[in-house]
Amino acid sequence: MKEQKYIIKNIKTFELKDIFDCGQCFRWNEQEDGSYTGVFEENVLNVSKTNNEIIFKGICKEDIKKAVEKYFDLNRNYEEIKNKLSKIDENMKKSIEYGKGIRILNQDLWETIISFIISANNNIPRIKGIIERLSKKYGKEIDWNGNKYYTFPTAEELKDVTVQEYRELGLGFRDIRLYETTHMILDKKVNLEEMQKNPNTMEVREQLLSLSGVGPKVADCILLFSTLKRFEVFPIDVWVRRVMNDLYIHNQDETKVNKKEIEKIAKEKFGDLAGLAQQYLFYWRREA
DNA sequence: ACTCAGGTATTAC
DNA sequence: GTAATACCTGAG
Numbered sequence: 001m002k003e004q005k006y007i008i009k010n011i012k013t014f015e016l017k018d019i020f021d022c023g024q025c026f027r028w029n030e031q032e033d034g035s036y037t038g039v040f041e042e043n044v045l046n047v048s049k050t051n052n053e054i055i056f057k058g059i060c061k062e063d064i065k066k067a068v069e070k071y072f073d074l075n076r077n078y079e080e081i082k083n084k085l086s087k088i089d090e091n092m093k094k095s096i097e098y099g100k101g102i103r104i105l106n107q108d109l110w111e112t113i114i115s116f117i118i119s120a121n122n123n124i125p126r127i128k129g130i131i132e133r134l135s136k137k138y139g140k141e142i143d144w145n146g147n148k149y150y151t152f153p154t155a156e157e158l159k160d161v162t163v164q165e166y167r168e169l170g171l172g173f174r175d176i177r178l179y180e181t182t183h184m185i186l187d188k189k190v191n192l193e194e195m196q197k198n199p200n201t202m203e204v205r206e207q208l209l210s211l212s213g214v215g216p217k218v219a220d221c222i223l224l225f226s227t228l229k230r231f232e233v234f235p236i237d238v239w240v241r242r243v244m245n246d247l248y249i250h251n252q253d254e255t256k257v258n259k260k261e262i263e264k265i266a267k268e269k270f271g272d273l274a275g276l277a278q279q280y281l282f283y284w285r286r287e288a
Numbered sequence: 289a290c291t292c293a294g295g296t297a298t299t300a301c
Numbered sequence: 302g303t304a305a306t307a308c309c310t311g312a313g
Contacts, residue, residue, distance in 0.1 A: 023294070116294075123293040126311065172309025177296080215296045237294045282294090 003144070004064035005057040013078035014054055015101020016047060022102050022283040024225045026115055026128045027135075027152070039135070040071055041108055044142050044149045059144045073103050073229075085277055088269055091247045092277060095284035102279060104225065109192050110185070111152040112226035117177050117213035119221075126170075133169050158182045177213025184211055201230050224275040234266040234274040243285035 008014075020028040020036050028038035035048035037058075045058035045068075056068050069075060082100065086093045119127050131152070138153035138161065159182070166175035184190050190207050198204050201223065208219040220235035222228065234240075236259055244262045245254040248269075270277040 117296095119293095120295040121293065121308075122295090122310085123312080127294080129311095167309080170310070173307090174296095174309080213296065217295060221294075235294080239294075286294095 004060045006064045008054045018101035095280040099283040106227045109226045116218045116221045180212035231275040232272040
């Protein structure tokens with residue numbers, strides 16, 4: 001396949017670091033020139049930014065413009081969302097200022113499910129390493145610019161992988177979860193196509209929770225960061241617990257803060273944009 | 289040696 | 302229902 005290129009001029013909300021380092025994805029890596037290269041679906045892309053241009057180039061299965069518009073969520077007005085959230089309070093305003101270039105990617109549902117199962121009680125460098133090894137071993141190779149890249153393996157491609165083989169890849173205790181969930185999806189115990197079409201968020205959430213290795217936090221990340229794109233969910237991890245306690249609850253021991261209390265505050269303050277608010281707060285608290 | 293990291297499943301009240 | 306506990310692995 002030959003290289004394609006696509007340039008966007010004068011887009012407001014789009015900062016490479018904010019998008020790729022805000023914690024929603026695992027397969028984008030910063031290059032020496034400050035650009036980022038990553039794999040999504042069957043595409044390998046490099047994204048760079050000049051003063052007022054975003055340049056996408058790489059190997060793309062379909063039309064690059066179409067792929068980029070979908071994946072980078074370009075048809076959503078983030079300026080409007082940020083304005084709305086900024087009015088809520090000074091904390092939101094400050095965190096949005098910090099992560100002003102964030103866009104929430106439309107990541108493949110299957111890949112997002114597996115990636116976030118792997119993320120459980122794990123750290124980012126290791127999560128990324130596991131996903132790369134998994135892709136290299138079971139995904140499809142794409143050559144570009146003298147480098148080899150690998151697509152994220154499909155459920156079909158993982159069909160015959162054993163728990164033992166997962167363990168050897170460094171999955172740790174998540175090996176069995178990956179195995180079980182892959183087969184639940186292959187056997188249509190949970191139907192991802194149906195899920196994609198289902199407008200009932202709570203129903204979809206229940207189905208996600210039935211998957212092995214998917215608890216409340218992982219389910220909410222999948223709902224928010226995949227093509228399911230539900231902005232009303234509020235994934236609560238250690239960082240969100242921390243920042244919510246710091247800003248709104250002020251408990252001496254953040255680990256003892258009740259999850260229900262956090263959810264209540266999130267819903268009251270942020271409503272159907274809670275997921276976005278979560279992302280700004282998370283990124284700000286972790287990085288700033 | 290020991291703690292910690294984008295939690296979940298299991299077990300025990 | 303809710304609380305405690307174990308859990309791969311590797312970096313600091």
